[in-house]
Amino acid sequence: MAAAITARAHGLSVLVLDEQPSAGGQIFRNIETLEATRNSEFIKLGKEYELGSSLVRRFKKCGADYFPDRSVWQIDNNLQIHHVSTSASKSNSANSSHCQAKRLLLAVGAMERPMPLPGWTIPGVMPCTAADVLYKSSGFIPDGKVVLAGSGPLLLLIGCRLLDVGVHVSAFLDTSMNGALLKALPLLPNALRSHKYLIRGLSLLWKIRKAGIPFFSGLQNIEALGSSKLEKVRIRKSGKSFDVKADLLLLHNGVVPNVQITRNLGCEHRWYDVQRYWEPIVDNWGNTSVDDVSIAGDCGRVAGAAISEASGHLAALETVYQLGIISQTERDKLSRTHRIELAKHQHVRPFLDKLFQPSKKWLIPEDDKTLACRCEEVNVSEIRETVRMGIKDPDRLKSMTRCGMGYCQARMCGLTVSEIIAEENKVSPEEIGYFRVRSPIRPVTLGQVAEID
Amino acid sequence: MFKKQYESHESVSIIFEGKRLNVEKGLTVAAALLVSGNTVFRSSVVSGQPRAPYCMMGVCFECLIEIDGIPNQRACMAPVREAMKIKRQIKP
Numbered sequence: 001m002a003a004a005i006t007a008r009a010h011g012l013s014v015l016v017l018d019e020q021p022s023a024g025g026q027i028f029r030n031i032e033t034l035e036a037t038r039n040s041e042f043i044k045l046g047k048e049y050e051l052g053s054s055l056v057r058r059f060k061k062c063g064a065d066y067f068p069d070r071s072v073w074q075i076d077n078n079l080q081i082h083h084v085s086t087s088a089s090k091s092n093s094a095n096s097s098h099c100q101a102k103r104l105l106l107a108v109g110a111m112e113r114p115m116p117l118p119g120w121t122i123p124g125v126m127p128c129t130a131a132d133v134l135y136k137s138s139g140f141i142p143d144g145k146v147v148l149a150g151s152g153p154l155l156l157l158i159g160c161r162l163l164d165v166g167v168h169v170s171a172f173l174d175t176s177m178n179g180a181l182l183k184a185l186p187l188l189p190n191a192l193r194s195h196k197y198l199i200r201g202l203s204l205l206w207k208i209r210k211a212g213i214p215f216f217s218g219l220q221n222i223e224a225l226g227s228s229k230l231e232k233v234r235i236r237k238s239g240k241s242f243d244v245k246a247d248l249l250l251l252h253n254g255v256v257p258n259v260q261i262t263r264n265l266g267c268e269h270r271w272y273d274v275q276r277y278w279e280p281i282v283d284n285w286g287n288t289s290v291d292d293v294s295i296a297g298d299c300g301r302v303a304g305a306a307i308s309e310a311s312g313h314l315a316a317l318e319t320v321y322q323l324g325i326i327s328q329t330e331r332d333k334l335s336r337t338h339r340i341e342l343a344k345h346q347h348v349r350p351f352l353d354k355l356f357q358p359s360k361k362w363l364i365p366e367d368d369k370t371l372a373c374r375c376e377e378v379n380v381s382e383i384r385e386t387v388r389m390g391i392k393d394p395d396r397l398k399s400m401t402r403c404g405m406g407y408c409q410a411r412m413c414g415l416t417v418s419e420i421i422a423e424e425n426k427v428s429p430e431e432i433g434y435f436r437v438r439s440p441i442r443p444v445t446l447g448q449v450a451e452i453d
Numbered sequence: 454m455f456k457k458q459y460e461s462h463e464s465v466s467i468i469f470e471g472k473r474l475n476v477e478k479g480l481t482v483a484a485a486l487l488v489s490g491n492t493v494f495r496s497s498v499v500s501g502q503p504r505a506p507y508c509m510m511g512v513c514f515e516c517l518i519e520i521d522g523i524p525n526q527r528a529c530m531a532p533v534r535e536a537m538k539i540k541r542q543i544k545p
Contacts, residue, residue, distance in 0.1 A: 124505070134487070137481070138477075140458070
């Protein structure tokens with residue numbers, strides 16, 4: 001949205017394809033409707049949400065051609081972009097379309113890192129942002145007993161929102177890495193320069209502790225139990241197991257960039273070891289290694305809404321410069337305020353990334369029977385056995401086990417697979433690499449492909 | 454699994470597994486079914502285990518369901534429409 005505003009301000013013709021039904025992405029999801037029809041809830045979501053609302057308003061007025069409900073499924077080398085309706089149905093069968101771009105800016109955001117554990121496919125187990133989506137877009141809140149499990153600021157934030165609306169949270173299972181605070185401490189002095197985030201984080205933690213929710217850390221295992229519906233969560237700590245009754249288990253193990261499109265386009269990626277994910281390699285302006293393709297926001301280094309907005313403005317200024325509309329000097333001059341904004345929010349990131357670095361234990365499930373690939377139902381033990389046959393390449397593993405071949409196209413198992421292969425070979429996932437992401441990057445029907453002119 | 458905080462103003466009626474269901478306008482199919490207590494959307498392709506929506510944002514493809522005769526639609530991305538016919542994808 002920020003990029004569209006800046007690009008339009010310099011007279012570019014801008015097309016925005018959004019997979020969601022309305023502007024706002026995930027953080028500011030459904031923000032226009034919320035503000036207009038459920039204002040008390042809108043206010044409850046806090047000050048950042050108000051800022052988001054002003055951003056959406058400016059975006060809607062900027063003159064960009066905005067198309068919600070569009071899923072991009074293929075981008076050709078010449079930047080011809082193919083897209084279909086996200087909610088395709090019979091009533092809008094003419095839903096395939098394509099367009100030609102001079103420059104492409106990807107702002108596809110991030111997703112929660114999948115947190116495989118025994119029973120995580122049982123209905124009633126979800127990532128914590130799923131509850132947030134249902135709250136923001138539908139006004140729904142969890143019914144019954146909720147168990148929160150994981151690590152990261154987002155889990156604290158969503159946990160507090162649940163408490164605010166009177167949800168019964170029966171346990172908080174903390175999976176933070178032992179000694180992470182000690183490792184992060186050297187980064188604290190610089191983080192204090194954006195102390196607002198730290199105060200906010202502490203107040204969230206304080207709220208959860210004060211609410212008297214049973215808090216468990218140093219866990220050996222977490223298991224979801226139930227058949228067609230979650231019934232309880234089994235926790236193992238200090239060699240002992242005990243059960244907590246639950247209707248909903250909300251998981252969280254950090255946020256990772258959505259690299260499906262950048263991978264598909266062949267952009268170079270690097271392994272970010274602290275947060276254990278791949279990110280596209282970019283310069284100061286968001287340019288990737290592929291000509292005329294840049295990124296902004298959390299589909300690069302995950303850093304939240306404020307940094308994403310600033311990076312959007314910067315990437316747009318670069319685009320305007322690349323298209324010859326402003327000079328390099330003008331670009332640099334215009335970027336100054338955005339660089340200051342960026343720096344203001346960035347001080348705290350290295351500290352937070354270190355403090356909430358995912359613990360190895362929760363990246364690869366200890367229980368070998370746990371499904372890593374939800375779609376094709378491939379468990380950890382099958383992956384390990386295949387790796388022990390000498391398979392080091394994720395794509396070869398895929399063709400042998402079907403792991404990563406299902407509907408989600410490895411979005412849910414990709415990181416786990418790289419971690420397991422790396423562990424078996426005692427190397428970093430950086431040496432192993434990732435699945436090759438091929439078109440279509442979203443499943444499309446042959447009918448939709450046939451509609452292409 | 455999930456409940457409403459307040460009563461809705463406008464509703465549409467959808468047909469789920471042959472039964473009429475009145476749901477709030479503007480919801481996604483996934484949200485509408487979840488709040489009506491329908492938690493199983495399909496069975497998994499290999500072992501036939503029950504599956505429900507997971508990520509709610511179009512990433513995981515767990516909530517695939519048949520809408521108006523077209524299978525494998527993401528229920529979390531499709532808004533409900535009057536007289537929409539929805540069927541679970543259950544393995545026989």
